[in-house]
Amino acid sequence: QVQLVESGGGLVQAGGSLRLSCAVSGRTSRLYPMGWFRQAPGKEREFVVVESWSGGNTYYADSVKGRFTISRDNLKNMVYLQMNSLKPEDTAVYYCAAGGSPQRPYSSGEYHYWGQGTQVTVSS
Numbered sequence: 001q002v003q004l005v006e007s008g009g010g011l012v013q014a015g016g017s018l019r020l021s022c023a024v025s026g027r028t029s030r031l032y033p034m035g036w037f038r039q040a041p042g043k044e045r046e047f048v049v050v051e052s053w054s055g056g057n058t059y060y061a062d063s064v065k066g067r068f069t070i071s072r073d074n075l076k077n078m079v080y081l082q083m084n085s086l087k088p089e090d091t092a093v094y095y096c097a098a099g100g101s102p103q104r105p106y107s108s109g110e111y112h113y114w115g116q117g118t119q120v121t122v123s124s
Contacts, residue, residue: 002026002113004096009118016086016122022079022096022115032056033100035070036081037108038092038120047106048094049081059105063089086122093117 008020024031035050049060049070058070069082079096099112 002028002031002098004098004113004115006094006096006115006118009094009120011121011123012086014087014122014124017082017084018086018120020081020083020094020096020118020120022081024077024079024098028077031098031113033102033105034079034096034098034111035059035100035105036094037097037111038090038094039117040089040092043092045095045108047108050100050105052102052105083120086120088122088124091120091122093119 003025005023006020008018010018012018032053033050036048037045038048039045047061048064049068051058051070060068067085072079095117096115097111101110104110
């Protein structure tokens with residue numbers, strides 16, 4: 001069994017920064033693709049950034065490219081999302097996800113494991 005637990009969300013002003021954390025426990029094999037997704041009220045869940053494999057290709061959504069950065073600490077089984085220059089449109093519940101499809105890494109429906117989500121609210 002794989003468990004993902006997000007933390008680090010909160011309220012921040014536009015232009016500010018936050019770092020989200022995802023603690024990974026349990027079975028850690030076949031986790032890739034993995035990454036971060038988000039869901040705003042009334043909208044479908046969308047991909048933010050995914051990694052095909054550790055040290056491999058990384059894909060960012062156009063809306064966050066240049067502002068968000070994914071990183072990891074493999075020894076601690078932690079994945080992070082550094083979010084800079086935050087905008088009100090970044091407001092959403094952010095989820096850590098793992099076990100996606102290598103053929104469809106952007107598709108949230110393909111991911112087997114999900115965290116509980118952490119709320120990020122950006123005020124104007």
